[in-house]
Amino acid sequence: MDEIWNGFWQALELIVTLNPVVMEITIRSLSISLASVILASLIDIPLGGLIEFREFRGKRALLNLIQTLYSLPTVTVGLLVFLLLSRSGPLGGLNLLFSPAGMALGQTVLITPIMIGLTVSALRGVSPQIRDTARSLGASEWQLIATVIKEARHAVIAAVLLGFGRAISEVGVAMMVGGNIRGHTRVLTTAIALETSKGNLELSIALGIILLSISLLINLALSRFQG
Amino acid sequence: MNRKVIKILLLLLTAAFICSAAAAEEGRLKIATTTSLYDTKLLDLLEQRFEEENNVSVDTVSGGTGIAIQYGERGDVDLLLVHDKARELKFVEEGHGLERRCFAFNYFYLVGPEDDPAKVAGLNASSAFKAILDAGIADPEEVMFISRGDDSGTHAREKLIWKAAGLNYTEVSTSGPWYIEAGQGMGATLNMADEKQAYTLTDASTFMAYQRDIGLVPLVEGGDELLNVYVAMAINPATHPGVNCEMARKFIDFLASDEGQDIIASFGQEEYGRPLFFPARGNCELIGCPAEECAVPTTAACSA
Known part of the structure; x- marks a missing residue:
């Protein structure tokens, strides 16, 4: 149990002294997961809107499928994206394997089901009167979706936060697609896995605490923003 | 208005991030290595020296020989550092590897x-x-x-x-x-x-x-x-176009050079009282590597 306590102190020390390696890894973790969550939001929120507002055959089945994919193992996504981006794979020419951009892409794929699914639930929670009013005022489909998303912004932001949480805390995609290259694709979670396998348990705990602190800060910032 | 600006900024940021990552691929040498060379930090030392001398960024992916060979067979890295003779010979025979080069050993x-x-x-x-x-x-x-x-x-x-x-x-x-x-x-x-x-x-x-x-x-x-022999193999550009073969060869030559072999021979002496690895230089026969697998500089050419 001493490890946890010592890890806590070590985390404090690493943060207070702005340890350059830890800072670098932390910033990389943040920027990759932010990039993925921005990319995913741009795709998934409008897509969720379309799914919610259009009636089509197989809609229920699609929603079931999306919800099933919530539990997609991160290593499986990592493996799929690895095979896509590998030089022998269909997107090999982009040269994105073992790069931060490739990791961001992988995490985008990973969090897409959960973000689409939660966007749909969020929009469903908006009172139908608002939709009807917008429609009766002559709103186009996209204007309608935008209006309803605005109404449901709290729930949509919650979806985005959950997506970010899943992205920054996952290790499967980061390891498979990024390769845990020091100074290039090493992020907090892969560093934790590496240090643990090397037996540096206290450093691992410290890095874990740093990851949690980031999530806390982001949550605080967003809850202020949400008012 | 304000929000629009933020949105555009975020978009630009994402785009810039992806572009910069793609552009940075050029001056890189990607190595897949067995864990022992990596975890002991020997590779760190060799890498740093090589990076200083060649203005290149060395990316090391560390894993077992199994996954390293898999990366090599897919052309995802430029160079392998592994230690399993049977699979190495097969790797070269199948045209994935340029040649097998012994550079260090221990037990x-x-x-x-x-x-x-x-x-x-x-x-x-x-x-x-x-x-x-x-x-x-x-x-x-x-x-x-x-x-x-x-x-x-x-x-x-x-x-x-x-x-x-x-x-x-x-x-x-x-x-x-x-x-x-x-x-x-x-x-x-x-x-x-x-x-x-x-x-x-x-x-x-x-x-x-x-x-x-x-x-x-x-x-x-x-x-x-x-006996445990560590071997470097550059990925064959004839089978995997796009790999950075020239830089991989340079790295192999650096490993085999007196400078590289000296680093290997003395590594760990200070911390453990004896070296962790022995250089292949002068020991080729002992470790069962034919002379051409120890030759300096590399014999095989990158262009097929």
Whole structure:
């Protein structure tokens, strides 16, 4: 149990002294997961809107499928994206394997089901009167979706936060697609896995605490923003 | 208005991030390496020196020989640093590797608890394995063997030794609870063996790095059965267009150069009292590498 306590102190020390390696890894973790969550939001929120507002055959089945994919193992996504981006794979020419951009892409794929699914639930929670009013005022489909998303912004932001949480805390995609290259694709979670396998348990705990602190800060910032 | 600006900024940021990452690919050498070279930090040292001299950024992906060869076969890296002769020869034969180049060696150790319940100290490797098997089947509470079980170079060597002992590996690995497959890297496997007071096969360098923290001791060392040769192979650009073959060759030549060999020969001396690896220079015959696999500079050309 001493490890946890010592890890806590070590985390404090690493943060207070702005340890350059830890800072670098932390910033990389943040920027990759932010990039993925921005990319995913741009795709998934409008897509969720379309799914919610259009009636089509197989809609229920699609929603079931999306919800099933919530539990997609991160290593499986990592493996799929690895095979896509590998030089022998269909997107090999982009040269994105073992790069931060490739990791961001992988995490985008990973969090897409959960973000689409939660966007749909969020929009469903908006009172139908608002939709009807917008429609009766002559709103186009996209204007309608935008209006309803605005109404449901709290729930949509919650979806985005959950997506970010899943992205920054996952290790499967980061390891498979990024390769845990020091100074290039090493992020907090892969560093934790590496240090643990090397037996540096206290450093691992410290890095874990740093990851949690980031999530806390982001949550605080967003809850202020949400008012 | 304000929000629009933020949105555009975020978009630009994402785009810039992706572009910069793609553009940075040019001056890079991607190496897939076995864990022992990486975890001991020898590669860090070699990498730094090479980066300074060649204005290139070296990216190392560390894993077992199994996954490293997989990366090589897909053309995802430029250079392999591995230690499993059978798979290396096959890799070159199939046209994935340019050539096999020996650059360092050391020995595997059979390590175990100090009281040595299977009485293997002093035996050769294959008789020691046989003794562990017999004792393990007789008393699986007392005698256990932990295997890497991950298709790494060390795991491949373990299979070879079982074979040399006249045993069928599949039968050995399913013969009872005394045989444990860890499925993890060398360090994690050593920690597990320490917790369980079990025997395991380890490369000398990882063991020395862990020795202070664990209570296991080397019981069998030396001998051809435990010889561990590290090999560099550049990926063949004829099979995998787009790999950075020239830089890979440069790195191999650097490993084989006096400078590289000196770094290898002295690495760990200060911290462990003796070096973790021996240079291939001057030892080619001893470690069973034909002269051309030790030649400086590299003989094979990148252009086919």
